[in-house]
Structures are given as C-alpha cells and as structure tokens.
Amino acid sequence: MLLLKILNRIDPNLIWALYAKRCKKVLDRSYFILSFDCDTEEDISVVWDVHSKLQDIGITPVYAVPGALLKKGHKVYKRIQKTGAEFINHGGREHTYFDKTLSRHASCFFYDQESYSTVKEDIFLGHKILKDVLGVTANGWRTPHFGTFQKPEDLEFLCSVLKELDYKFSTSTSPQMAYQYDPIYKTHSLIEIPVTGIFSEPFNIMDTWAYFGAPDRVKTPEDYLVDVNSIKKLASETPLLINIYGDPSHIHDQPKFFQAMKNLVDITPNVSYSHLLKDTYGKIRSLR
Numbered sequence: 229m230l231l232l233k234i235l236n237r238i239d240p241n242l243i244w245a246l247y248a249k250r251c252k253k254v255l256d257r258s259y260f261i262l263s264f265d266c267d268t269e270e271d272i273s274v275v276w277d278v279h280s281k282l283q284d285i286g287i288t289p290v291y292a293v294p295g296a297l298l299k300k301g302h303k304v305y306k307r308i309q310k311t312g313a314e315f316i317n318h319g320g321r322e323h324t325y326f327d328k329t330l331s332r333h334a335s336c337f338f339y340d341q342e343s344y345s346t347v348k349e350d351i352f353l354g355h356k357i358l359k360d361v362l363g364v365t366a367n368g369w370r371t372p373h374f375g376t377f378q379k380p381e382d383l384e385f386l387c388s389v390l391k392e393l394d395y396k397f398s399t400s401t402s403p404q405m406a407y408q409y410d411p412i413y414k415t416h417s418l419i420e421i422p423v424t425g426i427f428s429e430p431f432n433i434m435d436t437w438a439y440f441g442a443p444d445r446v447k448t449p450e451d452y453l454v455d456v457n458s459i460k461k462l463a464s465e466t467p468l469l470i471n472i473y474g475d476p477s478h479i480h481d482q483p484k485f486f487q488a489m490k491n492l493v494d495i496t497p498n499v500s501y502s503h504l505l506k507d508t509y510g511k512i513r514s515l516r
C-alpha cells in the first residue's frame with residue numbers, strides 16, 4: 229500500500245499502468261459499467277428521464293436503491309426494470325435525510341456506526357424489499373456509504389452475510405483495492421468489484437458527488453468530461469474495467485455528464501455486473 233502511495237506521488241499514470249496490467253489478466257477487452265445509487269426522493273423524480281436518455285446512447289445503468297426508496301418509487305423503478313436493468317441490494321433503510329438548515333440531503337445510517345446485527349438486518353431487509361417490490365432475487369450488493377465500511381473485519385462480516393443470501397458479488401470497495409489486488413477478485417467466497425478512481429487522483433472515487441453534487445466542490449462538470457476522456461483513451465489502448473457510479477439527481481440536467489458517457493460507450497460496450505462476471509468468471513483470482 230505504501231509503495232502504491234509513493235508511485236502515485238511520483239506519477240498517477242504509474243498507478244493506471246499497474247491497473248491496466250492487472251486488468252489484462254482478467255479481461256480480453258475493455259468493459260464499462262455505470263451504476264446509480266438512488267439515495268433520495270429527488271432521484272425518483274428524475275431517474276426515468278436519466279435512464280431513457282442513457283438508453284438512447286446505448287447505456288443501461290445498474291441500480292442500487294435502498295428498499296425504503298424502492299417502495300416510494302416502485303412505479304418508476306418497475307418501469308426501469310422492464311427495460312432490462314440490473315438491480316442490486318443497497319440496504320433496506322434510507323441512508324440520507326433532508327436537512328432543513330442545510331436545505332439539502334445529508335448522509336445518515338453509516339454501517340460503521342451500527343452494530344453488526346443491525347447491519348445484517350438491513351442487508352436482509354433490502355433483499356426482501358427487492359423481492360417484494362420488483363420480484364428480483366438479488367445476487368449483488370453495494371454497501372451504503374461504503375467508504376466508511378472498509379476495515380478487513382467489516383468486509384469479512386459483510387461477505388459472511390452476503391453468502392448466507394447466496395450473493396455472487398459486491399461492488400463496495402475503494403479503487404485502491406483494484407490496484408492492490410485485481411479489478412475483480414474473490415475474497416471469502418464472494419466476488420468484489422472495486423469502483424473506479426479519478427484519473428488524476430486514482431485513490432479517490434470518481435463519483436458524481438465530487439463533480440456535480442458536493443456544495444463545497446472544486447471540480448467542475450468540464451473536469452468530469454476531461455477525466456472520463458483520459459480513462460477512455462487508456463481503455464481504447466488496453467483492456468480496462470471502468471466501474472463508475474453516480475446519483476441521478478446530481479446529473480439529470482448536466483449535458484457534460486451525458487457527453488462523457490457517450491464518449492465512453494463509443495469505445496467500450498456497456499454491460500451489467502452479471503454480464504461482466506459471466507465473461508470473466510474463469511479468470512477471477514481468489515485472495516484466500
């Protein structure tokens with residue numbers, strides 16, 4: 229890990245070279261997955277518009293919707309599911325709330341601040357609601373606010389719960405795991421697919437919050453396009469896994485986001501997690 233940090237300080241391109249080398253072992257070509265965490269009611273009102281715009285350019289996102297919000301937005305999420313979108317479990321309870329003093333949504337219900345029994349209960353609740361509302365038996369998972377739930381013992385606990393539900397994969401770890409291990413790897417009998425980092429800052433997650441949502445953001449929509457184009461260039465030269473996520477409410481009115489997605493899909497077919505796993509299963513290494 230220290231070595232990775234040193235490499236990054238010398239030149240972030242070295243981290244991407246390492247990542248590309250790891251990708252080559254698992255992938256025959258580049259793959260692009262776009263997933264959406266739909267954490268607020270604002271997402272419910274814009275998500276169809278975002279979904280259909282993306283489908284027009286050949287992208288079907290994967291959806292991670294907390295159960296409580298899946299119930300509130302069942303009509304639109306059912307409509308999306310009918311277009312063939314993959315849904316993964318993102319917990320049962322809501323993990324944001326509307327803060328009146330801030331006049332915006334703020335985060336709550338962090339798994340690292342809850343007991344393991346509460347975490348387990350929430351994972352089971354999310355699973356049940358997906359089944360009840362969409363008729364989906366989920367086999368993939370994204371931890372709510374996963375950045376704060378990365379301790380080895382947390383991840384081991386998580387895997388044990390997901391295995392109880394017979395899950396195949398989770399996409400709940402930071403980009404550094406992909407540099408340390410592989411872009412897709414098996415740990416505690418579960419496949420993990422870390423999310424993609426920012427091109428100029430490979431240890432930071434490339435989410436839409438940083439560029440379009442955060443009230444104190446320094447990055448701009450133009451920066452998003454530039455960073456995506458850098459990843460696109462690399463993915464056109466060598467097999468690369470691009471696992472980007474965002475929130476529909478951050479980007480529904482942001483042309484630069486849609487332009488960036490179109491640029492990616494021009495050179496890299498968009499797939500679901502299940503599709504990626506089907507193509508790569510035999511090559512995924514086990515950590516232990």
Ligand SMILES: [Zn+2]
Nearest residue numbers: 265267372373
């Ligand atoms: Zn979330």
